[in-house]
Amino acid sequence: MPCAPEPEAGSKTPAAHSQDVGESASVRYAPGPWTSSKVLVTGAARVGKSAFTGAASDIAPVRTIETIPSPRGDQALVLDLGRITISDHHVLTLVGAPLPTVWDGLWPDVARGALGAVVLVHPDAPEDGFPAVEALEETHVPFQVVVAHLHNTTPDVNKVGQVLEVEPSRVTVCDPRSRVAARFAIGDVVRCALAQMAGQVLL
Amino acid sequence: MNAPTDPRRGPAVPPFRSPDDPCPRLLVADHALVLCAPSPSPEALAGLDDVAHAIYRLCAEQARGSAPLVVMEIAARLSYPRAATTTHLGRLAHLSLVQLTNPHAATTPHHLQEVLDALRA
Numbered sequence: 001m002p003c004a005p006e007p008e009a010g011s012k013t014p015a016a017h018s019q020d021v022g023e024s025a026s027v028r029y030a031p032g033p034w035t036s037s038k039v040l041v042t043g044a045a046r047v048g049k050s051a052f053t054g055a056a057s058d059i060a061p062v063r064t065i066e067t068i069p070s071p072r073g074d075q076a077l078v079l080d081l082g083r084i085t086i087s088d089h090h091v092l093t094l095v096g097a098p099l100p101t102v103w104d105g106l107w108p109d110v111a112r113g114a115l116g117a118v119v120l121v122h123p124d125a126p127e128d129g130f131p132a133v134e135a136l137e138e139t140h141v142p143f144q145v146v147v148a149h150l151h152n153t154t155p156d157v158n159k160v161g162q163v164l165e166v167e168p169s170r171v172t173v174c175d176p177r178s179r180v181a182a183r184f185a186i187g188d189v190v191r192c193a194l195a196q197m198a199g200q201v202l203l
Numbered sequence: 204m205n206a207p208t209d210p211r212r213g214p215a216v217p218p219f220r221s222p223d224d225p226c227p228r229l230l231v232a233d234h235a236l237v238l239c240a241p242s243p244s245p246e247a248l249a250g251l252d253d254v255a256h257a258i259y260r261l262c263a264e265q266a267r268g269s270a271p272l273v274v275m276e277i278a279a280r281l282s283y284p285r286a287a288t289t290t291h292l293g294r295l296a297h298l299s300l301v302q303l304t305n306p307h308a309a310t311t312p313h314h315l316q317e318v319l320d321a322l323r324a
Contacts, residue, residue: 034236034238036234036236036273036309037234037315037318079279081276083270085269085270086317087317088270090314090321091236092318092321093275113234115308115310115314187322187323190318190319190322191319194312194319198312
């Protein structure tokens with residue numbers, strides 16, 4: 001069930017509608033041809049997906065929680081939607097989503113159209129990100145492994161790369177609570193996507 | 204979870220959800236931006252029901268100060284079922300109260316470079 005505030009509902013008459021919107025008569029089509037793009041932020045539970053999305057986003061992320069029936073009982077599926085205004089005609093949406101193993105039905109649509117993905121992993125448990133790496137490789141979505149650098153740990157980029165079978169250049173260390181670091185990591189995703197488009201093979 | 208039906212995929216990521224699975228999926232992949240009409244027809248506005256009006260009002264308020272909303276964000280912000288949101292947005296577009304941009308995400312090198320430049324600026 002989404003957690004965003006409910007809109008005012010119910011008792012408006014058509015006349016009231018007209019009056020309300022009359023206040024916004026100054027609205028206009030946004031200039032120019034608008035485009036939107038999407039970056040997926042995924043990772044294991046409690047690894048910092050929400051913090052990462054919130055830090056990078058221009059706005060407070062909109063959180064949606066769906067309750068999914070599962071063999072282990074009802075399970076909460078959290079989606080965070082953030083956004084970065086890239087230019088006056090381009091919006092980048094950040095979708096924070098759980099691993100594909102949490103709920104496979106969501107994954108194809110979340111990944112569809114994404115220009116890239118951040119696979120957030122804990123430095124002590126990088127193997128938890130493997131389902132995401134596997135799924136992203138299958139769907140040909142460029143991704144960057146981002147090691148959450150927290151509590152003064154010293155993440156080993158080479159070890160993470162070995163565990164997830166990616167080159168160290170595909171691993172970024174980042175404090176997911178830092179706006180600058182989070183955006184830099186997203187930039188690494190985009191750089192990876194551009195490299196793949198240019199025909200470079202990044203494994 | 205259903206068994207995978209696509210031989211290219213392993214068991215970790217079954218490709219299809221159960222038909223009984225109620226969780227919405229449509230709008231997560233809808234990248235269309237919703238742009239408000241410059242001069243909404245009072246007659247069209249007066250004929251809107253509460254849900255459609257709430258969607259229009261949200262989009263109009265957004266249009267005042269910042270970039271337009273993406274369809275998938277509207278459903279999340281308003282807590283409406285995705286399918287209902289899609290239906291109402293289609294009706295608003297039919298009434299020329301909003302314009303919906305291309306639902307496909309921008310993934311060309313030009314757009315990616317634009318994103319990279321903005322993030323590294």
